[in-house]
Amino acid sequence: MAYHGPLGDGTILPTRRTVLKSALSVGVVGGIGVSWATAEESERQRWAFETDNAVASSPTVVDDTAFVGGADGTLYALDAATGETRWTFDTDDYIFSSPTVAGDTVFVGSDDATLYALDVATGEERWTFETNGKIESSPTVANGTVFVGGWESFYALDADTGEQQWTHDATVVSSPTVADGTVFVTGAGGSLYALSAATGDQQWAFETKSSLHSSPTVVGEIVVFESLRNVYALDTATGAQQWAFASGGRSSPTVVDGTVFVGSDDTNIYALRAGVDGSSDGSRVRLGTLGHHGDRRVE
Numbered sequence: 001m002a003y004h005g006p007l008g009d010g011t012i013l014p015t016r017r018t019v020l021k022s023a024l025s026v027g028v029v030g031g032i033g034v035s036w037a038t039a040e041e042s043e044r045q046r047w048a049f050e051t052d053n054a055v056a057s058s059p060t061v062v063d064d065t066a067f068v069g070g071a072d073g074t075l076y077a078l079d080a081a082t083g084e085t086r087w088t089f090d091t092d093d094y095i096f097s098s099p100t101v102a103g104d105t106v107f108v109g110s111d112d113a114t115l116y117a118l119d120v121a122t123g124e125e126r127w128t129f130e131t132n133g134k135i136e137s138s139p140t141v142a143n144g145t146v147f148v149g150g151w152e153s154f155y156a157l158d159a160d161t162g163e164q165q166w167t168h169d170a171t172v173v174s175s176p177t178v179a180d181g182t183v184f185v186t187g188a189g190g191s192l193y194a195l196s197a198a199t200g201d202q203q204w205a206f207e208t209k210s211s212l213h214s215s216p217t218v219v220g221e222i223v224v225f226e227s228l229r230n231v232y233a234l235d236t237a238t239g240a241q242q243w244a245f246a247s248g249g250r251s252s253p254t255v256v257d258g259t260v261f262v263g264s265d266d267t268n269i270y271a272l273r274a275g276v277d278g279s280s281d282g283s284r285v286r287l288g289t290l291g292h293h294g295d296r297r298v299e
Contacts, residue, residue: 047083051076058098058138060106060289065120067106069095075108075116077123087123091116093134098175100289102141102159107148109135115148115155117162127162131155133171138215142178142197142283147185149173154185154193156200166200168193174252175215175289177282182236184223184282186212192225192232194239204239208232215252215284220276224253224260231262233275245272255280 057069065086066078071094077086093111100107104120111134117126133151140147145165146157149172156165170193176185182203183195188211194203214226222233222242231245231253247270251263256279260272279285 049076049078049083049085053094056096057108060099060101062101062120062288067099067101067108069097069099069108069110071095073110073112075099075106075118075123077106077120086121089116089118089123089125096136098138098289100139100141100287102287105159107139107141107146107159109137109139109148109150111136113150115139115146115157115162117146117159129155129157129162129164136173138175138289140176140178140283140289141287145197147176147178147183147197147283149176149185154187154195156183156197168195168200168202174213175284177216177218177284179218179236179282184216184218184225184236186214186216186225188212190227192216192223192234192239194223194236206232206234206239206241210248213250217252217254217280217284218282219255219274219280220278222274222276224255224262224274226251226253226262226264228265231260231270231272233260243275245270 051070052072054071059066059068061080064080066080069075073091073093075089079086091110091112095110097109106118106120109115113131113133115129115135131150135150137149141159144159146159148155151171154168154170154172170187172185173188174186176183178197181197183197186192190208190210190212192206208227210228212227216223216225221236223236224233227248229248233242247264247266249265253260253262255274258274258277260274263269
């Protein structure tokens with residue numbers, strides 16, 4: 001039984017319901033091919049909400065609501081305590097972008113090449129912005145501007161209206177962060193860009209020799225990100241390399257009290273000395289998105 005769709009290697013996993021139906025059809029329920037939850041797993045699970053396809057989007061939980069996109073093309077707003085549906089919003093393609101909440105608006109991109117701005121309590125559409133390629137980047141918001149990457153460009157949009165403010169020519173599947181008036185974003189082509197948040201002018205670029213999927217994080221005067229080969233720390237003002245650690249992957253690092261936490265394709269999770277004191281700062285930290293630490297604070 002084949003399931004097709006762009007989930008990393010191009011495969012969309014069958015749902016639990018589909019697996020169960022398949023098992024029943026061949027008579028292997030309770031035998032090889034079906035894994036039943038243990039008593040401990042059943043006790044640990046608070047609730048489960050089944051969608052119609054795999055879920056690769058990362059949930060964002062704000063004010064007791066969990067927002068998450070599905071490969072079935074639907075954005076779900078679920079009661080964080082019970083899993084009950086508060087509202088849903090359908091797009092025309094897969095949602096791999098993780099939603100971002102700023103104020104009373106939730107922003108999410110879709111493989112239908114559209115960024116959506118929706119009301120948080122109702123799911124009502126406020127505006128949409130269409131691009132020429134898929135949007136798998138998770139948006140970030142700073143000073144009334146939404147920054148989001150697409151397969152053919154990187155965009156800065158007015159958060160209230162969706163009006164385009166500027167673009168930068170780069171394929172971006174990671175999520176940007178904004179600190180001190182600069183947008184830091186990795187391009188799939190292998191470069192980390194430092195762009196003016198106001199104008200989009202390139203301040204500097206740092207080229208690696210591998211594709212970039214990791215989202216950068218800023219702590220003090222360094223920006224940290226991961227390539228498929230190394231973890232890098234660069235000077236935020238000049239892009240000069242401060243250090244590198246020879247292990248890589250697609251994990252987005254975060255820094256807490258001078259320690260970089262990052263996952264790797266070599267099967268390890270690393271805690272690395274950042275070389276500076278302090279913790280991650282920037283728009284994604286203040287929004288509380290993509291696993292960043294601390295309380296949620298909206299700019």
